[in-house]
Amino acid sequence: MKVAFVTPRYGPQVMGGAEGAARSLAEHLVADLGHEVEIYTTCAIDHLTWADVLEPGTSQINGVTVHRFRSAAGRAKEFFILDGSIRSAPSAVSMEEGNRWVEANGPVTPELLDALEDSTADVVAFYPYLFYMTVHGIDRVRQPAVLHPAAHDEPALYLKPYRNTFASADAFCYHTRAERHLVERVLPVAETPQIVLGLGTNAEVGRGRSGAEVLGTGDRPYVVCVGRVDEQKGAVMLANFFIEYKRRHPSDLALAFVGPTSSVLPESDDIVITGIVDEEDKWDIIADALVSISPSAMESFSLVVLEGWVKGIPALVNGTCGPTVENCSLSGGGLWFDSYGSFEIALGRLLADSALREQLGAAGQDFVRRTFDWPVLIRRYEAFLEQVIARGRTMPTTSPER
Amino acid sequence: MSDAAVDIDSVRSEIADEVRRRRAGGSFDALKERELEQLFHQYAPLQGRDGALAETLRAVDVTAFIDPHVPVASSQPAGTAIKRGLRKASFWYVNWIATQVTRALSTVARSLHLIDDELTDMRKSLDGLTFSGSPVIELAGAEGPSAWWAESARSLGVQAPGRVLVSACADGWLVSALVSAGVDAYGLDPRSERIMEAEIAGLDLRDDDLLDHLDAVADDRLSGMVLNGTTEALLPAQRRRLLRHIDQVLTHDAVVVIHAVHPDAVDGDDVPAELDLAGARPLRPITWVSLLEDLGFVATVELGPSESDFLVTARRGSPISAP
Secondary structure, eight states: OEEEEEOSOOSTTSOSHHHHHHHHHHHHHHHHHOOEEEEEEESBOOTTTOOBOSOOEEEEETTEEEEEEOOSBOSOTTHHHHHHHHSSOGGGSOHHHHHHHHHHHSOBOHHHHHHHHTOOOSEEEEOOSSSHHHHHHTTTOSSOEEEOOOOOSOGGGGSTHHHHHHHTOSEEEESOHHHHHHHHHHSSOTTSOEEEOOOOOOOOOOOSOOHHHHHTOTTOOEEEEESOBOGGGTHHHHHHHHHHHHHHSOSSOEEEEESOBOSOOOOOTTEEEOOSOOHHHHHHHHHTOSOEEEOOSOOSSOHHHHHHHHTTOOEEEETTOHHHHHHHHHHTOEEEESSHHHHHHHHHHHHHOHHHHHHHHHHHHHHHHHHOOHHHHHHHHHHHHHHHHHHOOOSOOOOTTO | OOOOOOOHHHHHHHHHHHHHHHHHTTOSOHHHHHHHHHHHHHTSOSSOGGGOHHHHHHHHHHHTOOOOOOOOOOSSTTHHHHHHHHHHHHHHHHHHHHHHHHHHHHHHHHHHHHHHHHHHHHHHHHHTTOOSSOOOOOOTTSOSTTSTTHHHHHHHHTTOSSEEEEESOTTTHHHHHHHHTTOEEEEEOSOHHHHHHHHHTTOOEEOOOHHHHHHTSOTTOEEEEEEESSSTTOOHHHHHHHHHHHHHHEEEEEEEEEEEEOGGGTTSTTSOHHHHHHTOOOOOHHHHHHHHHHTTEEEEEEEOTTSSEEEEEEEESSOOOOO
16 A cells, blocks of 8 residues: 655654654554555745745655655745634635635645645545645545544634535544544534544653653652643643742642743743753653643644653643543543633642542553554554545545546 | 542542632632633634533633733833833823723623523523434344344445445444445444444444434435434434435435334333433334435335334335345
8 A cells, every 4th residue: 555645744853743643654654564655745844934944855754755845935924914814703704815824824835736646645645634735735636535634623624715625535534533523513524434543652762861850850840741832732821820820839849841942931930941852851751740731722632641641640631622631531541621720729639649640640541552552553544544545536626637 | 550540520520619619719819810711711712612602701701801001021121111111101092992992892792691691591491392412222132233124224225326324333233234245334323332342443433423413414425324223212303304414415316224113112111211211202114204205215114023113215216126
């Protein structure tokens, strides 16, 4: 089987998110099952600008063939103004305005789309739904198209151009049931073949150092938030919640943000921001955390919550985020908050009750082993793709060859 | 490590009680809490989890207040002092504008709360007439691959030219049989524990309610529908909704299979309690034939061996051919 993935960024420099998930699937298809995988992507690393920084052309990364193309345009300067204007009533925005939003969001990749039409893959997987290459590519491919939406309840999902994007998919691969329910609530695509797959967790590769040693925080106990330090991911909210928590409950507890930084957080002696760290340091930090916090309301899965559970660390997640709440609820591995009040009480309860932490962490650990173990997960994905290929291209395309 | 599982709902309930107790006791700083709530809701989902109107209204309340105290922090050396001066000089103006806007937004927020109250009252009234979801009615001995109607359903499903939906699919036995016969079939069953194993094994099964699912299916996208154990407990409004969906989502040559409890058998001990609790009465087979004929189907009826249940098979546009 030959599989093509279409994704806006690709490579070890890209941490987490949909692009990281695409890379994990691609590499496991190659390494575990011996399939041929090629990637159609850009030369960008930075999701805020989509600036071309990597060389265009074809290369190999961990056995996966990567085709990189320059973008005709990155994120437009007027994007954030346009984005602000569509936020209040996105479903009322015209098709023309919606298309303008897609282009302004970038990256605009006509060369990539031309090359994709010539792909000899048996199936093309688009990951995620949000970007130009998916919107304009999914109805141009001749092969069966799988859409990994990685959808959140965000204004863009309600924009008109995405109706065609979802309608052109031959199958969906969802991270969670909550994501599927969200998509089906917004778009009439419930009959389309689908799988709720989730993501596999990476092997833990810590160096065995104490987390505090990696963080340089001495003997201080800490809670951890792994992922992009971004206002839209709830990082600023969490920092403010934590500062208020510490003001009301003085102690030597610290909060460690672990991940690339794209927003400024309020300064505090109790907050440590590591920036990008390697996998070994990340796992060492997670291992000694008291609680793993996911403040983002906009997650379609949140692998970092699962990584906490791999180490038996309980989770505390944003209660408005359906997928992370679903995983906490299914696993019994975490709690969620929907206000500062519930954050304060839930965090206080977790910190004060080590038995509760252990029980939640153990339940999460068991859940990850049963559900998101890579050998199980990648076989399910393989069988799903084989079914999609057997079913063939069922949705109308605009390809001139059809 | 302890092996005991934590009752998450119970812990969350205790947390919610503690939040209420502390709020009532004035433990939280209301202004600070409002500021933090604004941060929390800034990037919260559009409709909140499960589309909760109350959550959205809470966000409206939080954002209705326009703060006239413009931030003065600056990265430039004299920036803060300059900004503070400007703020002081223009405060009377900004405050006047902010007051007007806050007043207007508060009026809008109040009207939304009144609408929410009205909707809540209406929902309570409607709750007395209906209930969410449609329970599965499973007749003892009439389920699974050895059931008397299984082969008829399978052989008709095989004649469907496209995608086939099986409701109350349980462990996916019929979906699996159809897929093995080359049919593009998938299943629904709200009893998630029943589908889990087959779902992980690769069948397209979902733990969804039939009517909610059909609400999200595009027109003319299904070629067949096997409605097993999902029509008996429908109330009149839900049944009308189902018929509308049968008409709209099925193609012109689609097939329909209905396996249901016979109304003459509802007083028998074999019929599950869910049917009593639903307060609905199953339709007679002849009524289904008539309803389907109104939608352009040609239908036939087969009674089960004990006459406790029946099978209606129908094709749109032309009679069913022999298998």
